[in-house]
Amino acid sequence: xxxxxxxxxxxxxxxxxxxxxxxxxxxxxxxxxxxxxxxxxxxxxxxxxxxxxxxxxxxxxxxxxxxxxxxxxxxxxxxxxxxxxxxxxxxxxxxxxxxxxxxxxxxxxxxxxxxxxxxxxxxxxxxxxxxxxxxxxxxxxxxxxxxxxxxxxxxxxxxxxxxxxxxxxxxxxxxxxxxxxxxxxxxxxxxxxxxxxxxxxxxxxxxxxxxxxxxxxxxxxxxxxxxxxxxxxxxxxxxxxxxxxxxxxxxxxxxxxxxxxxxxxxxxxxxxxxxxxxxxxxxxxxxxxxxxxxxxxxxxxxxxxxxxxxxxxxxxxxxxxxxxxxxxxxxxxxxxxxxxxxxxxxxxxxxxxxxxxxxxxxxxxxxxxxxxxxxxxxxxxxxxxxxxxxxxxxxxxxxxxxxxxxxxxxxxxxxxxxxxxxxxxxxxxxxxxxxxxxxxxxxxxxxxxxxxxxxxxxxxxxxxxxxxxxxxxxxxxxxxxxxxxxxxxxxxxxxxxxxxxxxxxxxxxxxxxxxxxxxxxxxxxxxxxxxxxxxxxxxxxxxxxxxxxxxxxxxxxxxxxxxxxxxxxxxxxxxxxxxxxxxxxxxxxxxxxxxxxxxxxxxxxxxxxxxxxxxxxxxxxxxxxxxxxxxxxxxxxxxxxxxxxxxxxxxxxxxxxxxxxxxxxxxxxxxxxxxxxxxxxxxx
Numbered sequence: 001x002x003x004x005x006x007x008x009x010x011x012x013x014x015x016x017x018x019x020x021x022x023x024x025x026x027x028x029x030x031x032x033x034x035x036x037x038x039x040x041x042x043x044x045x046x047x048x049x050x051x052x053x054x055x056x057x058x059x060x061x062x063x064x065x066x067x068x069x070x071x072x073x074x075x076x077x078x079x080x081x082x083x084x085x086x087x088x089x090x091x092x093x094x095x096x097x098x099x100x101x102x103x104x105x106x107x108x109x110x111x112x113x114x115x116x117x118x119x120x121x122x123x124x125x126x127x128x129x130x131x132x133x134x135x136x137x138x139x140x141x142x143x144x145x146x147x148x149x150x151x152x153x154x155x156x157x158x159x160x161x162x163x164x165x166x167x168x169x170x171x172x173x174x175x176x177x178x179x180x181x182x183x184x185x186x187x188x189x190x191x192x193x194x195x196x197x198x199x200x201x202x203x204x205x206x207x208x209x210x211x212x213x214x215x216x217x218x219x220x221x222x223x224x225x226x227x228x229x230x231x232x233x234x235x236x237x238x239x240x241x242x243x244x245x246x247x248x249x250x251x252x253x254x255x256x257x258x259x260x261x262x263x264x265x266x267x268x269x270x271x272x273x274x275x276x277x278x279x280x281x282x283x284x285x286x287x288x289x290x291x292x293x294x295x296x297x298x299x300x301x302x303x304x305x306x307x308x309x310x311x312x313x314x315x316x317x318x319x320x321x322x323x324x325x326x327x328x329x330x331x332x333x334x335x336x337x338x339x340x341x342x343x344x345x346x347x348x349x350x351x352x353x354x355x356x357x358x359x360x361x362x363x364x365x366x367x368x369x370x371x372x373x374x375x376x377x378x379x380x381x382x383x384x385x386x387x388x389x390x391x392x393x394x395x396x397x398x399x400x401x402x403x404x405x406x407x408x409x410x411x412x413x414x415x416x417x418x419x420x421x422x423x424x425x426x427x428x429x430x431x432x433x434x435x436x437x438x439x440x441x442x443x444x445x446x447x448x449x450x451x452x453x454x455x456x457x458x459x460x461x462x463x464x465x466x467x468x469x470x471x472x473x474x475x476x477x478x479x480x481x482x483x484x485x486x487x488x489x490x491x492x493x494x495x496x497x498x499x500x501x502x503x504x505x506x507x508x509x510x511x512x513x514x515x516x517x518x519x520x521x522x523x524x525x526x527x528x529x530x531x532x533x534x535x536x537x538x539x540x541x542x543x544x545x546x547x548x549x550x551x552x553x554x555x556x557x558x559x560x561x562x563x564x565x566x567x568x569x570x571x572x573x574x575x576x577x578x579x580x581x582x583x584x585x586x587x588x589x590x591x592x593x594x595x596x597x598x599x600x601x602x603x604x605x606x607x608x609x610x611x612x613x614x615x616x617x618x619x620x621x622x623x624x625x626x627x628x629x630x631x632x633x634x635x636x637x638x639x640x641x642x643x644x645x646x647x648x649x650x651x652x653x654x655x656x657x658x659x660x661x662x663x664x665x666x667x668x669x670x671x672x673x674x675x676x677x678x679x680x681x682x683x684x
Contacts, residue, residue, distance in 0.1 A: 098163070102163050102167065105167060226407065227325070227326075227327070227407050227555050227557075228407070228490055228491055228492050228528075228529035228532070228554070228555065229407055229408050229409070229410070229487065229490055229491035229492070229529070230318075230322065230327070230408075230409045230410070230491065230492045230494075230551055230555075231409075231410045231412070231482075231491050231492070231493045231494070232283075232318075232409070232410070232411050232412070232494045232496075232547070232551075233412045233414070233475065233493070233494065233495045233496070234280065234283065234411070234412070234413050234414070234496055234497060234498055235414045235417055235471055235495070235496075235497050235523075236276060236334070236335050236339075236413060236414060236415050236417065236418050236497065236498055236499075237415075237417045237418040237419075237497065237498075237499065237500065237501045237511065238417050238468065238471070238497035238500070238522065238523060239497075239500040239501055239503075239518060239521065239522070239523075240269065240497075240500070240521050240522055240523040240524075241517075241518075241521065242464065242465060242468055243256060243257075243468065243472075243523055244257055245257040245260045245265060245523075245525075246265075246267070246523065250431060250465055251469075252465050252468040252469045252472060253468065253469070253472040254472065254476070255472045255473065255475055255476025255479070256472050256475060256476075256495065256523075256525065258476075259475075259476075259479055259493075259495070259525065259527070260525050262527060263493070263525050263526060263527035263528075264525070264526045264527070264528075264534065264535060264538065264568075265523075265524075265525050266524040266525075266526075266538075266540070266542040266568065267539065268521065268541045268542070268602075269496070269521065269522055269523065269524035269541070269542040269543060269544065270520050270521055270522065270541070270542075270543050270544070270576050270578055270602055271497070271498060271499045271500070271520050271521075271522050271543070271544050271578065272288050272289055272520075272543060272544065272545055272577060272578050272579060273289050273295065273498070273499060273520075273578065273579060273580075274499050274511050274512055274513065274514065274515060274519045274520055274578070274580055275296075275306070275498075275499055275511055275512045276335060276338040276339060276498050276499070277294055277295075277308045277311075277338050277339070277343050277345070278292075278294050278295040278296075278308070278579075278581075279497075279498030279499045279544070280339055280345055280413075280498050281294035281311045281315075281343075281344075281345065282544055282545050283318075283496070283498065283544045283545070283547055283548070284311075284317040284318055284319065284345065284347075284548070285311070285315050285316065285317055285318075285545075285548065285562070285563070286318070286545045286546070286547070286548035286549055286559075286560075286562075286563035286564060286565040287315070287545060287562065287563065287564045287565075287654075288545065288564055288577060288579065288653060289579050289581070290579060290653060290654075290655055290656070291564060291653060291654040291655065291656055292311060292312075292315050292656060293309050293311070293312055293315075293656035293657070294308060294309050294310060294311040294312075294315075294343065294344065294345075295308065295309060295579070295581045296308055296309075296581035296582070296583045296585075297309050297583065306512065306583060306585040306586075307583065307585075308338075308343060310342065310343045310344035311343060311344030311345055311347065312344065312656070313344065313347065315344075315347070315562075316560045316562055316563075317347045317348045317548075318348070318409070318547075318548045318551060318552075319331075319347065319348025319349050319409060319411070320347055320348030321348070321548075321552065321557065321560065322348070322409045322557075323348050323349075323350065323409075325555075325557055326406075326407065327406075327407050327408060327409045328350055328403050328406050328407070328408045328409070329348055329349045329350050329351070329408070329409040329410075329411075330349060330350060330351035330352075330353070330396075330399050330403075330408065330409070330410055330411070331346065331349045331351065331352050331353065331354070331410075331411040331413070332353045332354075332392050332395050332396045332399070332410075332411065332412055332413070333352070333353065333354035333392075333411070333413040334354075334386040334387045334388075334389070334392050334413050334414050334415035334416075335354075335386055335413055335415045335418075336354040336355055336356055336386060336387075337385075337386075339354060339413050340354055341354075349411070351399070353395065354413075355387075356385065356386070356387070386415040386418075387415070388416060388424070388474075389414045389415075389416050389470065389471050389474040389475075390474050390477075392412055392413070392414060393412065393474050393475070393477070393478040396410060396412055396478070397478065397481055397482075400482070400485075400487065401485070404485070404487055412478075414471055414474075416467045416470055416471050417464065417467045417468055417471055417501070418501075419442075419501075419510060421460070421463040421464045421466070421467045422463070422467070423466045423467045423469070423470035424470065427466040427467070427469050427470035427473070428463070428466050429466070430465075430466050430469055431462040431465045431466055431469075432462065433455075433458040433459055433461065433462035434459050434462045434463065435455065435456065435459045438456055438459050440452065440456065440459070440460060440509075442509055442510065445509060446509075446588075446589045446590060448590070448591060451507070452504065452507075454504070457503065457504030458504075460503055460504065460509070461503045461504065464501065464503055475495070479493070488527075489529065489530040490529055490530065491527075491529055492526070492527065492528055492529050492532075492551055492554055492555075493525075493526070493527040494524075494525070494526050494527075494547055494551070495523060495524075495525040495526075496522055496523060496524045496525070496544055496547065497522040497523060498522070498544075499511050499519055499520060499522065500517075500518050500519045500520060500521055500522055501518065501519060502514070502516075502518050502519055503518065505518045505626065506627075507590075508590065512585070512586055513580070513586055513589060513590065513593075513594040514580065514593075514594055514598070515578050515579075515580050515598050515599075515600035515609055516609075516627050517607075517621070517625065517627060520578045520600065522544065524542050524544070524547075526547075526550065526568070528554055529554070532554055533569070535568055535569045536569070536570075536571060537568075537571065540568070540573070541576050541602060542568055543565060543574075543576050544565075545563075545564055545565030546565040546566055546567065546568050547565070548563055548565060549563050549565050549566055549567045550565075550567045550568045550569060552567075553567035553569050553570065554567075554569060564653070564654075575601060575603070575645060575646075575648075575649045576601065576602040576603065577599060577600065577601055577602075577646070577649055577653075578599070578600040578602075579597070579598070579599055579600075580594065580597060580598035580599075580600075581597055582594060582595050582596055582597055582598075596611050596612040597611075597612065598610065598611045598612075599646060599650075601642055601645060601646045601649070602621070603642055603645060605620065605621050605622045606618065606619065606620055606621065606638060606642060607619045607621055607627070608639070608642035608643065608646060610643075610646070616632045616639065616643075617630050617632055618630060618631040618632040618635060618638065618639050618642070619631065
């Protein structure tokens with residue numbers, strides 16, 4: 001049975017492993033009883049019986065807590081790492097020592113207790129201790145830092161909570177016995193108390209856990225519209241060339257491969273932006289960033305994180321058009337930091353669901369976070385501060401089943417392929433190339449203080465590819481469920497991304513910089529609803545601003561005049577242009593190379609990039625897809641042709657001067673999440 005996956009335990013282990021814990025605890029108890037019997041031979045019969053019973057009572061729960069606590073601590077502190085590291089061994093040593101000490105204290109404190117009360121006080125303590133440790137595991141989930149200091153801090157936290165939970169029943173029993181409260185020895189009452197304690201703990205856990213509710217913020221008027229459903233899936237930071245259906249060597253996307261066979265896969269598609277808010281705004285409006293205005297803002301404040309103009313209310317989105325035609329619209333968004341209402345991206349959606357992962361927060365963590373930001377970072381850091389793809393897809397399916405009788409527009413935004421590339425097991429170790437002890441310092445690479453070897457870049461690619469495989473598995477289940485429910489055939493399904501990601505190409509990592517293919521070439525797979533015709537041109541270069549007009553064209557809905565993209569089901573075309581807006585956030589990245597606005601034009605297999613008003617690059621994407629050879633000084637004729645095409649685009653494209661200000665400042669928790677996602681300059 002596959003309990004272990006690269007030394008990481010699956011959740012099922014916590015349930016299926018309990019019998020194993022019990023068997024091991026019983027074995028230890030038997031051994032302890034044998035030694036106790038040998039030691040206690042000089043005692044009288046009743047004394048010996050009571051001593052033997054106490055040893056047996058202690059050994060079994062101590063073993064349970066010992067193993068459960070050790071596993072949970074390793075999960076808490078070493079998420080995604082081997083249990084055989086020195087830090088893991090240190091945690092185990094600390095936990096074993098503390099657990100043995102705690103049970104020794106409990107046993108010593110219960111020496112004066114009647115046998116029946118001792119028999120119940122320790123199991124009750126075990127229940128409380130297990131619940132407390134498990135609750136902390138749920139709250140802390142998967143901390144980011146794999147450091148001995150963090151490990152020790154969290155170990156002490158768990159020990160403190162677990163110790164209080166374990167010792168409190170024994171202390172209460174001792175006080176009761178000391179003050180003559182003999183009724184506490186009643187077996188019936190002890191059983192009742194144990195049930196109440198366990199039930200109360202479970203009730204509190206249920207009550208304090210936030211519930212996911214579908215509350216529509218905009219009124220919906222049902223109509224008789226009978227058009228096809230529209231499902232738009234935007235996988236944040238997904239590169240086209242890391243999907244096996246796009247020719248990638250690794251089998252990262254078997255489910256999307258299968259889906260694409262019954263759909264239309266556009267072999268070359270570009271995002272008009274290299275980061276999230278303008279990328280999504282362009283998908284939603286069918287317009288270039290320069291025209292919709294929701295792009296980076298240069299404020300002169302030396303911001304440590306990127307700032308962005310919000311999408312103005314006068315922009316027309318796909319959700320607004322479909323809502324006007326009787327569609328119920330809903331968005332389930334993992335990127336609750338940048339794909340938000342504050343950036344104006346919720347326009348036209350009746351339901352906008354973009355919340356952080358569910359967390360319960362014990363009082364100890366609340367106090368710690370109030371006292372010190374550092375305490376909060378140590379205790380509650382999470383490598384995935386956004387909801388998992390599986391969570392988003394399940395929520396979306398719940399909503400679809402509630403509203404499948406009416407045509408709907410559903411947006412799924414998935415975040416797992418974004419840094420920190422931390423998929424759940426087994427996808428965190430599915431591809432070779434990972435270095436077990438390598439923790440990449442992105443800040444040092446950006447600033448030039450360090451450089452990565454090819455092997456270290458390979459490690460990052462392996463982690464990224466594991467995240468891609470995880471998202472693919474979730475989408476496979478999601479699409480399979482839609483097909484089983486008879487919804488898929490009645491739906492237009494679009495799979496794309498807002499931008500790509502550098503994974504070592506040209507020595508670069510992440511996005512928000514440059515306009516090379518790794519960061520602006522994205523997948524585009526469109527499955528029409530049953531009965532809709534295929535497109536005439538399959539080998540054309542597409543852009544994500546074409547998604548809105550294509551969907552409206554398939555639904556035979558008039559395309560707004562403001563849309564700059566064109567339907568991919570028509571022969572119309574437009575210039576393929578991408579934009580990079582520099583801001584203070586990236587001004588010192590990679591030697592300041594990207595502290596200047598850039599434009600890129602893709603035309604007939606060639607690519608032209610201009611940085612500022614001077615530096616030009618020209619690449620032949622057919623013979624040089626990695627964009628190594630700059631041909632700007634070798635092919636003057638092609639350079640001049642592309643230069644003129646870009647100048648014509650500049651002369652005709654609408655330029656929006658955004659006068660609505662910038663998005664609100666981020667709070668402390670949001671900045672912590674931005675730091676985890678790699679957006680905060682100088683973060684740890």
